[in-house]
Amino acid sequence: MKLKIAICGLIGLGFMACKQSDKKKETKEEAAPVEETVVTYNFDLEGHRGARGLMPENSIPAFTKAIELGVNTIELDLAVTKDKQVLVSHEPYFNPLFCLDSLGKTIAKKDSIALNIYEHTYKQTQKYDCGSMGNVKFPEQKKQYVTKPLLLDVIALADSLTAGNTTPIKYNIEIKSLPEGDDIYHPNPKDFSDLVIATIKDKIAVENVVLQSFDFRVLQYLHQNYPEYTLAALVYKDDVKTNLDKLGFVPQIYSPLHNMLSKEVIAELHSKNMKVIPWTVNNETDMEELLAMGVDGLITDYPNKAIKYRK
Template sequence: MTIILAHRGSAGTHPENTMESFVAAEQFGADGIELDVHLTLDGDIAVIHDTTVDRTTDGNGRVTDFTMEELKKFKANYHYKHFFKKTARIPSLKEVFEWMKGNNLICNIELKNNELPYEGLEEKVISLIKEYKYEKRIVISSFNHYSLVYIVNNWPEIETAPLYSDLLYKPWEYANSLNSKGIHPKLKSVSDTIIKTTMENGISVRPYTVNKERDIKRLLQINCSAIITDFPEKAVKLKRK
């Protein structure tokens, strides 16, 4: 049964990586959410995609140059303002975890430490996961595969999955080399055959970002482990059909 993961929440209909977007994903019946994390100036974990606040808020500058309190002052629905009237804010990972107490959603955390090293990001994220006892509900992904190996070596109970965007030869063997239980490939970099073979080799496949109806249907047809989509409502409806 294919799991539906809401990419940055229901990012196709709500301001991405905000509580509003995550709540919508849950209401639409998604099995889980995907989100991105950066470290703030005061060492908190902010849920936002880019290294800067420019694209998604009314502010500008690098995430790492603001405290969590300062980040909260920006409007995170800035570019959605025409059809999203409520002011959304940048949440902290702790806020998301608090909200998760009220549901059973899976949470895929993408560590955004492939551009900036963010010293101690892994420790902070794992420490929060342990505090909330979410070890079984979390998958950690990143384009920084060194970071994933570091997690596996120190906290083997946490599931990891490498993100990648180009063709990869025998991705199941690559995942095994990292001791990861899954892969998160860009949709165009995996064929149905590769998906099936990878799953037959015991590795979960969760492609991103699957938004077109024909692609969603195709992946549901081959029982792909999961899909990561901006439109969880559409994906859930197709899955129920």
């Protein structure tokens, strides 16, 4: 203690100041935060539209980010161009919420539906910027110029980023269609499904791809004509029995809106040999609760939040 007082004196501090400094140090050490214990699980972590919370959705930067963060699966949506190219896009038009038109101007909501991707060639779609505006729903999203990529471009990107990995990246591919949109905003279910299969055949191993849809006509066609593929039924309403009765068969995966699930529903689905992968789970409390209830995967805009729960 005498040595410490002497040192304090040399630097111009008195005895009391030295004591107070010592006390602050002890208090700081005592107040050190306790490390959080996180329970981890084996589950399929799927980056929704790549990593929509962080990068422009369904874009090359979004898929790059998702893979860099360590997702098992990249989730994406498909549209079709006038020249029959399979384009990665959630809507079959250019969303005014985050896209600029071919002249770099904002798009009025009333005009957006008319900007039909099915009436644009692939080359024409590349004139629309769907990233520089950002998305007000995702304030953390990085604003940058992006265009809608081809499905083949995304596959090539994933292959290059995961080359040499012991576990290949997987794909959850949504075929977006509605009865009222057939041959207007997209091909009919048969032609759409055949085009997608022709695009991914020999590019992605069958075991590394899931084909999902809200349109049960698509799933029924795939089930009958491409039984080797894993299918996921996307649902947002009704109970399990009602949805399976409408579908007409038991798919390998049941993918509901996350707040439709309970421990009992998950157990029911598992008893029918279906995996349960809910969408879109962005809240960490929801992630923890769903994983504790036994879901097999999570589809999330924020894979950076979910990665800590994965073994």
